[in-house]
Amino acid sequence: MWSRQWRFLWPPTLLVAVLLLAWQGVAALSVRNPQVLPTPGAVLSAGWGQRTVLWQNTMTTLRETLLGFALSLVVSWLLATAMDFSGPIRRAVYPLLVVSQTLPIIVIAPVFVIWFGFGLMPKLLLVALATFFPLAASLSAGFAAADGDAMRLLRSMGASRWQAFVKVRVPGALPYFFTGLRVAITYAVGGAVFAEYAGSINGLGIYIQQMQDGFRTDLVFASVAVIALLSVALFASTFVLERMVTPWRRHDSAQNSTRNSDRSSTRDSERKGQHEWRR
Amino acid sequence: MDVRGLTQSFPGPDRNTIEVLAGVDLAVRAGEFAALIGPSGSGKSSLFNVIAGLDRPTGGEVLIDGRAAIGHNDLVSYMPQKDLLFPWRTVVANAALGLEVQGVDRKQARARVAGLFEEFGLGGFERAYPAQLSGGMRQRAALLRTVAMDRPVLLLDEPFGALDSLTRTQMQLWLAGMCERFNWTVLLVTHDIREAVFLADTVHVLSARPATVTARIEVPFGRPRTAATFRLGEFAELEQAVLEALGGQGGQGAEGGQGEGEGEGGNR
Numbered sequence: 001m002w003s004r005q006w007r008f009l010w011p012p013t014l015l016v017a018v019l020l021l022a023w024q025g026v027a028a029l030s031v032r033n034p035q036v037l038p039t040p041g042a043v044l045s046a047g048w049g050q051r052t053v054l055w056q057n058t059m060t061t062l063r064e065t066l067l068g069f070a071l072s073l074v075v076s077w078l079l080a081t082a083m084d085f086s087g088p089i090r091r092a093v094y095p096l097l098v099v100s101q102t103l104p105i106i107v108i109a110p111v112f113v114i115w116f117g118f119g120l121m122p123k124l125l126l127v128a129l130a131t132f133f134p135l136a137a138s139l140s141a142g143f144a145a146a147d148g149d150a151m152r153l154l155r156s157m158g159a160s161r162w163q164a165f166v167k168v169r170v171p172g173a174l175p176y177f178f179t180g181l182r183v184a185i186t187y188a189v190g191g192a193v194f195a196e197y198a199g200s201i202n203g204l205g206i207y208i209q210q211m212q213d214g215f216r217t218d219l220v221f222a223s224v225a226v227i228a229l230l231s232v233a234l235f236a237s238t239f240v241l242e243r244m245v246t247p248w249r250r251h252d253s254a255q256n257s258t259r260n261s262d263r264s265s266t267r268d269s270e271r272k273g274q275h276e277w278r279r
Numbered sequence: 280m281d282v283r284g285l286t287q288s289f290p291g292p293d294r295n296t297i298e299v300l301a302g303v304d305l306a307v308r309a310g311e312f313a314a315l316i317g318p319s320g321s322g323k324s325s326l327f328n329v330i331a332g333l334d335r336p337t338g339g340e341v342l343i344d345g346r347a348a349i350g351h352n353d354l355v356s357y358m359p360q361k362d363l364l365f366p367w368r369t370v371v372a373n374a375a376l377g378l379e380v381q382g383v384d385r386k387q388a389r390a391r392v393a394g395l396f397e398e399f400g401l402g403g404f405e406r407a408y409p410a411q412l413s414g415g416m417r418q419r420a421a422l423l424r425t426v427a428m429d430r431p432v433l434l435l436d437e438p439f440g441a442l443d444s445l446t447r448t449q450m451q452l453w454l455a456g457m458c459e460r461f462n463w464t465v466l467l468v469t470h471d472i473r474e475a476v477f478l479a480d481t482v483h484v485l486s487a488r489p490a491t492v493t494a495r496i497e498v499p500f501g502r503p504r505t506a507a508t509f510r511l512g513e514f515a516e517l518e519q520a521v522l523e524a525l526g527g528q529g530g531q532g533a534e535g536g537q538g539e540g541e542g543e544g545g546n547r
Contacts, residue, residue, distance in 0.1 A: 147361075147363070149359050149360075149361055149363060150363050150365070152328075152333055152359070153357065153359055153363050154380065155333055155352060156331045156332065156333060156352050156355075156356070156357040157352075157356075157376065157377045157380045157381070157428065158352050158353050158380060158381055159380040163380055167365075167376065167379075167380070168365065171365065171367040171368075172365075172367075174367075246367065248366050248367045248368075248408045248410070249366075251408045251410045251411055
């Protein structure tokens with residue numbers, strides 16, 4: 001059990017350790033100016049010293065992130081469902097989805113602040129804007145990937161379109177959805193921070209700006225580290241959620257060992273392929 | 280089940296129409312096991328889609344129990360080539376899907392199909408996921424789902440085409456036994472002459488496209504059919520007769536058992 005987790009954990013741990021060491025070396029021996037590049041140790045102790053303030057700002061940012069992401073989830077499910085049921089809606093909306101992804105947040109963020117003020121609203125909207133496209137696009141692709149023969153089977157059973165959607169298209173789309181979810185969640189924290197950066201009272205974004213103005217580079221780095229940790233934690237939580245929502249996928253691996261492999265699925269063979277190429 | 284003068288065509292490339300069925304006649308008595316065999320691309324799937332009520336033909340009629348069945352998808356239950364068990368549903372939930380879709384309460388539907396699990400050699404696997412079953416068991420579960428809908432006619436579309444030949448033979452023996460017990464009315468599409476002769480009461484031979492039924496061969500063997508049936512002298516003669524009925528039209532891919540799945544007739 002532990003040895004298995006260790007196998008996944010040691011390569012990133014080692015890499016991070018090497019990078020930190022290199023940073024320490026450059027900062028302490030070459031740059032030697034903490035306002036330009038503080039050492040990792042200095043960042044850690046400065047961050048620890050300001051832990052209460054950092055914590056408060058982190059909670060603000062986290063709340064904006066989660067609320068904005070929830071908004072994004074609701075809208076993307078509704079829209080992907082509408083797109084699945086109606087060709088015209090799909091053709092009308094899809095280009096706009098793409099456009100929504102190409103809008104530069106740097107430009108949008110101040111505009112949203114002008115429109116909606118310094119409160120929660122512009123943050124929610126920016127997080128939603130940043131995360132919406134991967135969610136809706138992956139869901140939409142997942143719905144569309146439903147096996148045509150499976151749909152015919154449901155039709156022959158007398159299923160309505162809605163029944164076929166709920167019983168086949170939605171569960172079949174979940175693996176796609178979680179892929180999109182993982183992409184989207186990495187944008188979410190960044191979206192919230194950007195929105196704060198453009199104008200707010202609390203949050204890591206505005207905190208970073210203040211620390212920059214005060215040449216507290218160590219605290220800027222500490223905040224960035226918190227943002228990174230937050231993103232990684234949210235990213236990891238998608239795997240927990242996926243395991244809870246798709247319990248059947250745990251049994252996929254049993255397929256290789258216990259079955260005469262007369263019809264191993266594509267995913268199976270992909271995994272076998274990975275296995276051969278690993279190391 | 281009575282299929283009379285069924286014609287079907289689809290728009291093809293260059294504004295041509297592709298004629299797939301050119302007047303197919305097919306009669307299956309209640310309790311009869313009929314096999315339909317024909318070269319690849321002879322329009323078996325198109326025929327199936329019409330009988331299953333999924334497509335409308337350009338002409339002809341289908342009667343089931345004396346009722347017009349065209350456009351009605353509640354008279355036959357259809358078992359596709361792929362087992363199409365959904366990986367996110369347990370075996371019992373997969374088997375109950377047809378009933379659930381028809382509005383039977385979920386618990387009731389599952390209780391009803393669970394009663395059939397022993398008969399289908401799936402006892403103890405109710406809560407398993409399809410990924411945990413062997414190929415033969417998956418096929419039995421798919422048949423269970425088909426049968427559970429309790430409709431007058433079963434349409435089986437090459438149900439054993441994807442199995443290895445040992446498992447396939449076991450499944451054929453098993454299916455013969457099940458049919459004798461339950462007296463289903465079955466229309467089986469197959470590429471496998473041996474399978475057709477072993478399982479069926481009548482073998483209907485389809486011509487190449489545009490398809491008509493060119494031969495109807497009675498299989499005189501009584502029931503039960505067992506492994507000994509394969510060794511009967513007439514068995515080889517009947518296989519030969521079916522092969523000749525097929526051979527006259529130069530259809531390739533009709534010899535036993537490749538079970539090629541793609542490219543049937545007007546399948547989109």
